[in-house]
Amino acid sequence: MxxxxxxxxxxxxxxxxxxxxxxxxxxxxxxxxxxxxxxxxxxxxxxxxxxxxxxxxxxxxxxxxxxxxxxxxxxxxxxxxxxxxxxxxxxxxxxxxxxxxxxxxxxxxxxxxxxxxxxxxxxxxxxxxxxxxxxxxxxxxxxxDTIKDFARYIFYSYKFYQQGSSKIIYLSRKNVLELWHYFPFMDMLKGLGTEYMEKFSAQYTKIVLWYYKNLSKYPKNHRIETKLKDFGIIPLSEKERLNFEIMDHIVPSTNYNLNLNEGALSELIDIFTNVHVFDKHGKYHTELAILFQLIQNQKEYYPLQYERLQERPNGFEEKFDLMSSSFKFLEELENIHIHLKKKFTTFEYNFLPSYPSKNVEISKKNIKDLQILAKYFKIIVSENLGKSKPMNPDNPLYRYSHCGIIKDKIDDLKSRIINLTEYYESYVSQSSVTSFLIGWIPSASR
Structure with a gap:
């Protein structure tokens, strides 16, 4: 205490x-x-x-x-x-x-x-x-209404710290609760009751959708975005609402709606399965990730509506399972990303004439820890990539697979580990050289 x-x-x-x-x-x-x-x-x-x-x-x-x-x-x-x-x-x-x-x-x-x-x-x-x-x-x-504040804080903090290229705009909602930002949100929400986990998941997904709609730097697929608005998942802008009213159409929800009716859910699954029709060149990774997250959310929190869908498009289960596997792998990589951010930091003052011996010892320890982490990173990458055959980008399953989703993340983490190791090695090396020179330079009194 x-x-x-x-x-x-x-x-x-x-x-x-x-x-x-x-x-x-x-x-x-x-x-x-x-x-x-x-x-x-x-x-x-x-x-x-x-x-x-x-x-x-x-x-x-x-x-x-x-x-x-x-x-x-x-x-x-x-x-x-x-x-x-x-x-x-x-x-x-x-x-x-x-x-x-x-x-x-x-x-x-x-x-x-x-x-x-x-x-x-x-x-x-x-x-x-x-x-x-x-x-x-x-x-x-x-x-x-603090659950919204929790969700907003976690998403914003992840976006603030996220560097390097990424084909999707958010960390999995379960991963952020368990691992992100130094203390166990998951433990608290589970302790309060499963309904709080559900509320957090819904708020987190809504914030992701808001970010996608308003601020995302990623290119948008207009056809998929329009469908998400038609289903009421993403609210309309004022101009779009006026157009609906002028055309005497029923205006979709003004909020982010995650509990879909069977018709909308069925069409969402169809778009996910046949996303190549909407995205012929595989450029819109964010939309595919959002479609996956929405379907996963429906399966987890509204299972009755999901189970009532007797007919699903051919290939849906294979593609959904493949993407589930890809996201689990992504979570493992994100765990490493989070660990790097939390544990390995640069020193406030670099290469001053008087080196704090504590920082030198920290650097030596961090070099050893990074070597261990690099071996672990190599093992999980080899194990996960070894579970599936390499795919050509022309393969319809490519965009749902490890190859289509995770390559950028692997390259980014590899670069981070190398750069951090070089930073600490340089710190130790330059500190040794400086100590030698300070000891060697004759004093003015001699």
């Missing part, structure tokens, strides 16, 4: 010790976003201090009651404790609401992502140590 408390406090230390924070205290910050940022930092810092103080007080009070064995009093005190932490959770949830104007991907700054992570980690701390009742916790998440 104390280690977790320290980790929470350390998260904010970098902001509280910055020169910007000093200027904020003196009222000299001119940027309104920076003012909002440090206002939230200070409120969160106070909340974390209050939680820590409350825990220490409760431990002492609990010890006194246990010694006196006053059962009735124990119940009253514990109920008061529960209400106290519930109020602190509500304060944290209100902070996420206050941050929403600053969590727009067009104008998002990395420091706001870090700050929101600290807020969520503090919430998780309350959950982990059972300081709040799980039913209260779940109800408050719904009252403040």
């Amino acid at each position: 104390q280690e977790d408390q320290k980790a929470l406090r350390d998260d904010l230390k970098i902001f509280l010790e910055s020169s910007h924070h000093s200027r904020w205290l003196e009222g000299r910050l001119k940027n309104s976003r920076d003012n909002d940022f440090f206002t939230i930092v200070v409120i969160l810092d106070d909340l974390q201090s209050n939680i820590e103080e409350a825990e220490l007080s409760d431990i002492k009070e609990g010890e006194i009651i246990n010694r006196n064995s006053q059962t009735a009093l124990r119940g009253e005190v514990f109920e008061a404790m529960k209400q106290k932490y519930k109020q602190k959770l509500e304060s944290l949830l209100r902070l996420t609401v206050d941050m929403r104007p600053h969590m727009q991907i067009k104008t998002l700054e990395i420091k706001f992502l870090y700050l929101q992570r600290s807020i969520f980690k503090t919430m998780y701390y309350l959950y982990k140590y059972k300081l709040t009742d799980p039913q209260d916790f779940g109800a408050l998440l719904e009252n403040y």
Whole structure:
């Protein structure tokens, strides 16, 4: 518990010790976003201090009651404790609401992502140590619509850190929960109940669709995008809605709709199976990934509608299974990507005359760890590629396979491992040379 408390406090230390924070205290910050940022930092810092103080007080009070064995009093005190932490959770949830104007991907700054992570980690701390009742916790998440904030934070943080070319625009929703960003969202959502997992999955998929519709840098297939709008999966723009009304057509949903009727689902499966009709040259990887995710979502969360579809196009099962296998492989590669981001960082000051011996030791250890990781990477790539025969791009199954989806990711990870290894090797090498030169150069007094 104390280690977790320290980790929470350390998260904010970098902001509280910055020169910007000093200027904020003196009222000299001119940027309104920076003012909002440090206002939230200070409120969160106070909340974390209050939680820590409350825990220490409760431990002492609990010890006194246990010694006196006053059962009735124990119940009253514990109920008061529960209400106290519930109020602190509500304060944290209100902070996420206050941050929403600053969590727009067009104008998002990395420091706001870090700050929101600290807020969520503090919430998780309350959950982990059972300081709040799980039913209260779940109800408050719904009252403040916080599942959307979770989903938005995870997707945005992945997009912020994702580098290199990728043929699809998002990490699998299960993978982000288990592995992304330093603490177990999956554990918390599962603990609250399966309905929260479903809500998160739906919100995460909607954010992906929003990103695809509004901001994606990837080329769009107009025919598939139009179909997604016809089914109500992606909402129409104002201009498109007016056109529907002028033509006296039924206007599709104004929201992102993931629970499709049987007719729309059947057509979605048909498009997925015969995507070559819509995309003759295999350029639109994002649309295929979205179609797959939507069908997978339907199978998992609306199984009755899915099972009622007795007739499915020839080749659908083979293509869907092939893409499922490809995505599982992709998840393994993304695990490595996440591990690289979390564990192997560059040093703040490179190649100064006085090298911190700690950084040299870290570099040597990281070189060994990267060698082990490279061997693991090579093994999983060989094993997964060995499960299927190489395919020519002319093969109708190519775009659903490892070959069509994952080659760029493999090349990107290979490059990352090589570059990081060279960075640490260079650090060790240059530090040795500099140490030698400093020891060799005669002092001025001689």
